[in-house]
Amino acid sequence: MGLMHTLLLSCRKAAELIEQQSFAPLPPGQKVQLWMHTRICAGCKVFQHQNELMDRLLEQRVAEPLPIPTTQLEKRIIAAIDNHN
Amino acid sequence: MPTVDQAVGRSEFDGWVHAHTGDLLRYARSRVRDEAVAEDLVQLAFIAAWEGRKKFAQQSSPRTWLFSILKNKIADHWRKAYRDPVVHGVEPMDLDFFDGDGGWAPGHIPQEWGLDGPDDDEQIQRFLADCLQQLPAHWRAAVEMKFLKEKDADAICQELGVSATNYWQQIHRAKVRLRDCISTNMKKHRH
Ligand SMILES: [Zn+2]
Numbered sequence: 001m002g003l004m005h006t007l008l009l010s011c012r013k014a015a016e017l018i019e020q021q022s023f024a025p026l027p028p029g030q031k032v033q034l035w036m037h038t039r040i041c042a043g044c045k046v047f048q049h050q051n052e053l054m055d056r057l058l059e060q061r062v063a064e065p066l067p068i069p070t071t072q073l074e075k076r077i078i079a080a081i082d083n084h085n
Numbered sequence: 086m087p088t089v090d091q092a093v094g095r096s097e098f099d100g101w102v103h104a105h106t107g108d109l110l111r112y113a114r115s116r117v118r119d120e121a122v123a124e125d126l127v128q129l130a131f132i133a134a135w136e137g138r139k140k141f142a143q144q145s146s147p148r149t150w151l152f153s154i155l156k157n158k159i160a161d162h163w164r165k166a167y168r169d170p171v172v173h174g175v176e177p178m179d180l181d182f183f184d185g186d187g188g189w190a191p192g193h194i195p196q197e198w199g200l201d202g203p204d205d206d207e208q209i210q211r212f213l214a215d216c217l218q219q220l221p222a223h224w225r226a227a228v229e230m231k232f233l234k235e236k237d238a239d240a241i242c243q244e245l246g247v248s249a250t251n252y253w254q255q256i257h258r259a260k261v262r263l264r265d266c267i268s269t270n271m272k273k274h275r276h
Contacts, residue, residue, distance in 0.1 A: 010187025019257035023238050046195035058232045061115045070106045077131045
């Protein structure tokens, strides 16, 4: 475990780099380390996959598929604009 | 002459309110904690749109324009939440998902969710929404900022007054917790 962590990152570090990677490319050394880590470590491989899935879902989410009644709110907004002038 | 009469008129604008309030509100509700806040943000967006109606370029769609204004209002909301010292004060302790060696702690090792078809996708969406609600406001703010913005991370960091490293670490910690929360729900759901 100790040697693997030194060479191929700890899971804590690997998970951090997985998020960091979505902001900017990693330095080449770390990129290779992360790639090797996720080849060997089943947990981090799953983490990477699920983290990507969460990013997609976070991007797409909409509160509820059904329309919500908004007549009251529309009235309120129109009144607010009336007062605004 | 390109003057006021080219800007959207009041009756046309009221038509936008009727046409788009529903979609804007659904979007806002998915991105903030409570419904009253979501409604206020939609209202603020419409007022800002009315004030800025001369800036509305006729070639773009009202819907796209209104959404971009709403996104800015939501970003303002989370920026305030992020900076709120009260929110920082009540932030619960970070659960430790890793052991002393930096490996995944027992019980927190990521395992496949075994997703299988559209029902499961919906289930995950629902768990994600629930787990987001449970996130401390400060972390929720960091996550929301990432997904709201057309802006790049550097611009967000400047607005929040944090370093880039600090910013993605916040998001990272939030997402480790989110993922764990979804997994816990998924396990319960399967039994
Ligand atoms: Zn690992």
